[in-house]
Amino acid sequence: MKKEMPKNEDEIKDILTPEEYHVLREKGTEVPFSGKLLHETRYGQYLCKVCGNPLFESDTKFDSGTGWPSFDEAIPGAVRELVDDSLGMHRMEVVCAKCGSHLGHIFRDGPTKTGKRYCLNSVCLDLEEK
Numbered sequence: 001m002k003k004e005m006p007k008n009e010d011e012i013k014d015i016l017t018p019e020e021y022h023v024l025r026e027k028g029t030e031v032p033f034s035g036k037l038l039h040e041t042r043y044g045q046y047l048c049k050v051c052g053n054p055l056f057e058s059d060t061k062f063d064s065g066t067g068w069p070s071f072d073e074a075i076p077g078a079v080r081e082l083v084d085d086s087l088g089m090h091r092m093e094v095v096c097a098k099c100g101s102h103l104g105h106i107f108r109d110g111p112t113k114t115g116k117r118y119c120l121n122s123v124c125l126d127l128e129e130k
């Protein structure tokens, strides 16, 4: 079933748990090694938990050892990168291109040929199996 884009912040609050809301809408970070998608290996597409936008294909997922689900490429146009200078660090935040929800960060130290390491929060994603 296709997810409908929530109309406003109250609707988003209704569909998310408090932890999901904190990470997705208040740029929180889930505790490392706690996320349910960390060891997920099923085949499919990872969708934005808020709006259902397809973000990552399962074959771009890899084990980075960081404790968060990691990907080496996003679906073209699915995410946007924003400068994040919080916590005294210069990082690039990754958000859903459709609804602007926070997903995680991207680093350019990836071990695969793309050189990208999308470090994401499990709570931001839904796996749609294929």
Ligand SMILES: [Zn+2]
Pocket (backbone or CB within 6 Å): 048, 049, 050, 051, 052, 053, 096, 097, 098, 099, 100, 101
């Ligand atoms: Zn979204």
